[in-house]
Amino acid sequence: MDFRQIRLFCFDMDGTIYLDRTPIPGAIELLNLLQERSIPFIYLTNNSSKSVKDYMKKLQEIGFPATEENFYTSGQAAGVYLTAHFPGVPCYVMGTDSLKSELKTYGVDVREEVSPEIGVFLAGYDTQLTYQKLTDACELLRRDVPFLATNPDWVCPMGKDEYLPDCGLMCQMLEVSTGKKPKFIGKPEPDMILQLLERFGVEKDACCMVGDRMYTDIASGLNAGVKTVCVLSGEVTKEEVLAAERQPDLLLDSVKDIYLALTDKQ
Numbered sequence: 001m002d003f004r005q006i007r008l009f010c011f012d013m014d015g016t017i018y019l020d021r022t023p024i025p026g027a028i029e030l031l032n033l034l035q036e037r038s039i040p041f042i043y044l045t046n047n048s049s050k051s052v053k054d055y056m057k058k059l060q061e062i063g064f065p066a067t068e069e070n071f072y073t074s075g076q077a078a079g080v081y082l083t084a085h086f087p088g089v090p091c092y093v094m095g096t097d098s099l100k101s102e103l104k105t106y107g108v109d110v111r112e113e114v115s116p117e118i119g120v121f122l123a124g125y126d127t128q129l130t131y132q133k134l135t136d137a138c139e140l141l142r143r144d145v146p147f148l149a150t151n152p153d154w155v156c157p158m159g160k161d162e163y164l165p166d167c168g169l170m171c172q173m174l175e176v177s178t179g180k181k182p183k184f185i186g187k188p189e190p191d192m193i194l195q196l197l198e199r200f201g202v203e204k205d206a207c208c209m210v211g212d213r214m215y216t217d218i219a220s221g222l223n224a225g226v227k228t229v230c231v232l233s234g235e236v237t238k239e240e241v242l243a244a245e246r247q248p249d250l251l252l253d254s255v256k257d258i259y260l261a262l263t264d265k266q
């Protein structure tokens, strides 16, 4: 792959550019280089519980170039999706306060109580989940209100082998209770990347998705039809990648190899 032809880089975060709070060697250099060369880059995350400001603060603290425009969360993508497919339709949101305020910036009519005019239901990674919200969700889904969800992850890694229930698992509860399945918006669905291609006016061939998970990051890139780079600095092993049915365009030890390729040091 000729990285010099890439006009939009999408990076997964944990396992790809940092591990917990430690930058992957070469990652800060790569992001600074893209910044210097004015090549757009986006930090892509399925986590809809945190706001862009939370992520921006974390990345700036550990040394990465980061402004609000450099982030795209599944919560933001849900805002774009709702505006496009359900314009003006009242939406019950089972999500955090930060997700609700993010959706409002897209003009979504966010509702927190069940009423007859609600025309769509969105589930996020709700770290403020209550039984009342689950009850409301079941009532709406039984009424056949369209069911959307920000991300299919079952668990969210908290470091040191600790995992907490994520949006996908919350949707499992609702699915078992009501028999309704959501349309997911985050990775591995292509929606987030497709929305970014449109925003930046970039062709599929000139966009590259970089990540450490085959079943989310690489799958989303393949589903969107863009270039994919799998890195071995995080979750997946080389053996697992080679055994996978769908292959990334490129397998690299880490993002440092992209930096070296762009600076002719390889």
Ligand SMILES: [Mg+2]
Residues within 6 Å of the ligand: 012, 013, 014, 015, 016, 211, 212, 213, 234
């Ligand atoms: Mg990752």
